[in-house]
Amino acid sequence: MPQVAVIGATGQIGRPLCRELLAAGYSVTVVSRDPGRATRDVAGAPAYVAWDPASAEFAGHLEAADAVVYLAGAPLFDGGRRDRADVEALSRARVAALGQLTVALGGLSRRPATLIAASSVGYYGYERGAADSADAPVDESCPAGTDWWGRDSESIERAALGARAHGVRTVLLRTGYVLTERSLAAQVTQFRKHFGGWIGSGRGWTPWIHIADEIGIIRFAIEHPSLDGPLNLTAPRPVRGREFAAVLGRVLGRRAWLPVPSPMIRMGLGAVTDILSRGKRVVPAGAVAAGYEFRFPDLEAALLDLTGRDLIREGAGS
Numbered sequence: 001m002p003q004v005a006v007i008g009a010t011g012q013i014g015r016p017l018c019r020e021l022l023a024a025g026y027s028v029t030v031v032s033r034d035p036g037r038a039t040r041d042v043a044g045a046p047a048y049v050a051w052d053p054a055s056a057e058f059a060g061h062l063e064a065a066d067a068v069v070y071l072a073g074a075p076l077f078d079g080g081r082r083d084r085a086d087v088e089a090l091s092r093a094r095v096a097a098l099g100q101l102t103v104a105l106g107g108l109s110r111r112p113a114t115l116i117a118a119s120s121v122g123y124y125g126y127e128r129g130a131a132d133s134a135d136a137p138v139d140e141s142c143p144a145g146t147d148w149w150g151r152d153s154e155s156i157e158r159a160a161l162g163a164r165a166h167g168v169r170t171v172l173l174r175t176g177y178v179l180t181e182r183s184l185a186a187q188v189t190q191f192r193k194h195f196g197g198w199i200g201s202g203r204g205w206t207p208w209i210h211i212a213d214e215i216g217i218i219r220f221a222i223e224h225p226s227l228d229g230p231l232n233l234t235a236p237r238p239v240r241g242r243e244f245a246a247v248l249g250r251v252l253g254r255r256a257w258l259p260v261p262s263p264m265i266r267m268g269l270g271a272v273t274d275i276l277s278r279g280k281r282v283v284p285a286g287a288v289a290a291g292y293e294f295r296f297p298d299l300e301a302a303l304l305d306l307t308g309r310d311l312i313r314e315g316a317g318s
Contacts, residue, residue: 008072125150176207197258202242
C-alpha cells in the first residue's frame with residue numbers, strides 16, 4: 001500500500017480520512033502543528049510530524065511519501081461565524097502554506113507522485129442573483145467566479161498547481177458543504193425546536209456531500225493516477241435550499257415551514273451564508289466519469305445516516 005502524508009490530519013476531514021487509510025492498510029504520516037494532540041485524535045499512525053516545511057525531518061517524510069494530501073485550515077462550517085475578512089485570512093494562510101509546500105517538494109531528491117490539495121466550490125463564485133437564474137449544471141470545466149469567493153479559491157488552486165513544475169500530479173478538491181453530525185448540528189437544533197426552514201428564497205442550490213464520500217473520493221484520487229486537476233466533491237444529485245430543508249424536516253419528523261431571511265442567517269454564520277443561500281448546481285462530473293461510486297448519492301439517505309443516532313436518543317428520552 002502507498003505511503004501517504006496527510007497535512008491537516010486532525011481536522012474535520014483529515015481525521016476520518018486518516019482512519020479510513022489506516023484501516024485500509026496505508027502507511028500514514030500524520031502532519032500537524034501539534035503532533036502531541038494528533039497522537040490522540042488520530043491514533044495508530046506510524047509517524048507524527050510537526051508541520052515545518054523548512055525542516056530536514058519534514059522533508060525526509062515527504063521523500064518517503066507516495067502522495068501528499070493537504071487539508072490544513074479551519075473548516076468553514078464549524079458552528080461559528082466566518083466573516084469575509086476571516087475567510088480571506090484563511091485563504092491567504094492556505095496560499096502561503098501551499099507555496100511553502102511546493103518549494104519543499106521542489107527540493108526533494110525523491111518527490112511524491114501526487115499532491116491532493118483542498119479547494120472549494122467557492123471557485124465558481126456566488127455572484128448575487130446568479131443562483132436564482134442559473135440552473136445549468138456546473139462541472140469542472142466551468143471558469144472561476146469573478147467575485148471574491150472565486151478569486152480566493154483560484155489563488156489557492158494556483159498555489160497548489162506550483163507542484164506541477166516539479167513533476168507532481170496535482171488534484172484540486174473543490175469541496176461543497178460537507179455533511180457531518182457537527183456541520184448539521186445548528187440546523188438540527190432549529191428543527192427540533194420547530195423553527196426549521198430554508199434560507200432566503202430557497203431557490204439557491206446546496207452543493208452537499210456526505211463525509212463518507214468526501215473521504216471516499218480523496219482515497220479514490222490517491223489510487224487513480226489518471227485523475228489530475230480539479231475534482232468537484234459534491235453529491236451527484238444536488239437539491240435546492242428549500243428541498244434540503246424539506247428533506248431534513250422529514251428525516252427529523254418536523255415540518256420545514258419557516259423561510260429565514262438571509263441577513264438573519266448571516267448574523268450567525270457570516271459570509272458562509274452564501275454557500276447555503278446562493279449556491280450553484282455543482283456536479284461531480286470528474287469523479288463520476290472516473291468510475292467513483294457514491295455511498296450516499298441521495299440526500300435523504302445521507303441525512304438519515306448522520307441523524308439516526310440523534311433520533312434514537314430522542315426516542316429513548318421521550
